[in-house]
Amino acid sequence: MAVLGCTGSIGSQTLDVCRRHADRVRVVALSANVSTAALVRAAREFGARHVALADASRATDPVMSELPPTCEIGLGEEAVTELAELPDVDVVVNALVGFVGIHAGYAALKAGKSLAYANKESVVCGGDLLMPLASPGQLLPVDSEHSAIFQCLVGERSEDVSRLWLTCSGGPFFGLSRDELAEVTPERALAHPTWRMGSKITIDSATLMNKGLEVIEAHHLFQVPIDDIRVLVHRQSKIHSMVEFVDGVVKAQLGGSDMRAPIQYALSYPERWEASVRRVDWCGEPDFTFDEADERTFGCLALAKRAGREHGTLPCAMNAANEVANEAFRRGLCGFLDIERSVGAVMDAWDNEEVQSVEQLLEVDRRAREMARAQLGVAL
Ligand SMILES: NC(=O)C1=CN([C@@H]2O[C@H](COP(=O)(O)OP(=O)(O)OC[C@H]3O[C@@H](n4cnc5c(N)ncnc54)[C@H](OP(=O)(O)O)[C@@H]3O)[C@@H](O)[C@H]2O)C=CC1
Numbered sequence: 001m002a003v004l005g006c007t008g009s010i011g012s013q014t015l016d017v018c019r020r021h022a023d024r025v026r027v028v029a030l031s032a033n034v035s036t037a038a039l040v041r042a043a044r045e046f047g048a049r050h051v052a053l054a055d056a057s058r059a060t061d062p063v064m065s066e067l068p069p070t071c072e073i074g075l076g077e078e079a080v081t082e083l084a085e086l087p088d089v090d091v092v093v094n095a096l097v098g099f100v101g102i103h104a105g106y107a108a109l110k111a112g113k114s115l116a117y118a119n120k121e122s123v124v125c126g127g128d129l130l131m132p133l134a135s136p137g138q139l140l141p142v143d144s145e146h147s148a149i150f151q152c153l154v155g156e157r158s159e160d161v162s163r164l165w166l167t168c169s170g171g172p173f174f175g176l177s178r179d180e181l182a183e184v185t186p187e188r189a190l191a192h193p194t195w196r197m198g199s200k201i202t203i204d205s206a207t208l209m210n211k212g213l214e215v216i217e218a219h220h221l222f223q224v225p226i227d228d229i230r231v232l233v234h235r236q237s238k239i240h241s242m243v244e245f246v247d248g249v250v251k252a253q254l255g256g257s258d259m260r261a262p263i264q265y266a267l268s269y270p271e272r273w274e275a276s277v278r279r280v281d282w283c284g285e286p287d288f289t290f291d292e293a294d295e296r297t298f299g300c301l302a303l304a305k306r307a308g309r310e311h312g313t314l315p316c317a318m319n320a321a322n323e324v325a326n327e328a329f330r331r332g333l334c335g336f337l338d339i340e341r342s343v344g345a346v347m348d349a350w351d352n353e354e355v356q357s358v359e360q361l362l363e364v365d366r367r368a369r370e371m372a373r374a375q376l377g378v379a380l
Pocket residue numbers: 004005006007008009010011031032033034035036054077080095096097098100118119120121142143144195196197198199200201259
């Protein structure tokens with residue numbers, strides 16, 4: 001197995017699953033961007049044969065000399081992608097963050113690897129290119145909602161699906177007004193009510209862009225029209241999503257807020273392996289709540305649905321603008337509502353066209369980032 005992005009939130013939880021199931025899973029390849037100490041620690045623990053460091057300038061970090069002597073080191077973004085194609089790798093976990101993950105996803109599918117997919121941005125941008133490459137059961141979703149939907153669909157026929165109910169925690173700012181949102185700080189936005197995740201996705205959850213990305217992700221993964229995917233605010237994050245069928249029956253998948261469950265399912269499918277995750281005592285969970293998502297207050301959700309409906313390169317442009325604005329907000333360079341404003345402005349100015357190639361998407365990503373930086377007046 002290769003774990004790309006092994007030092008992040010999903011990557012480190014993947015390693016935890018591998019640790020528990022060392023009799024079933026052998027980790028041979030690992031990647032990171034800058035976190036050399038964590039990369040070396042993992043390579044030593046799992047006896048990895050290959051590591052890749054996307055930021056080549058970190059190769060001289062003294063800790064890198066502590067890699068096992070037989071471990072091959074690759075440097076640069078291409079080296080991360082190459083791990084996904086190695087002959088001694090059969091399963092690739094794509095736990096990279098952002099559009100950059102598209103290269104590894106594309107390469108893994110082309111090389112016929114089984115692909116556990118957390119990197120939602122690349123599905124949003126390149127679903128039109130990735131999905132036709134995936135044979136049935138080759139691409140296993142890791143995102144909790146999509147894993148839930150996937151689990152509800154086991155044994156079902158796609159033509160029997162009526163709509164998807166994508167649950168949403170509502171984020172840390174549920175119920176706030178636009179005036180209140182204008183004042184929120186990165187620190188408050190990073191305090192997610194139910195999940196501990198990497199900083200980029202946590203900000204996306206606060207703007208509801210995460211849910212917008214997930215609507216487009218679900219559209220590609222399950223071939224369901226954007227308007228048949230309903231966002232349902234469920235503050236407790238115990239129902240991970242639901243599928244409604246043509247006969248009105250609804251199936252849901254429930255559990256605690258622990259990403260090791262969907263990660264493990266992506267690795268064990270079609271089996272289930274035992275797990276010592278904390279079990280929910282359902283008798284103590286009487287207060288499930290459901291609300292409509294407030295797209296007027298959280299405009300990023302409406303923008304993403306629009307991008308999903310208009311299709312083409314617009315979702316990629318939207319994602320690029322969001323990646324820039326998300327980082328600008330985290331760094332204190334813009335306000336919370338500037339995220340939505342700048343993403344909307346880039347989308348309004350975008351000349352949409354059909355998706356044709358990864359090279360085209362790279363250019364779309366580059367141009368949309370430039371436009372977003374100009375909108376925000378930042379030089380990221
Ligand atoms: N965290 C979660 O619970 C969930 C995450 N997801 C999705 O999973 C993906 C990963 O999220 P998360 O784990 O939170 O993110 P993190 O930021 O925690 O981790 C990202 C990983 O990618 C590496 N990385 C960052 N930039 C680059 C780059 N330019 N090139 C190569 N590697 C890079 C990081 O390395 P380094 O540590 O060296 O910087 C790190 O290993 C995202 O797409 C997210 O939306 C989906 C559902 C839940």
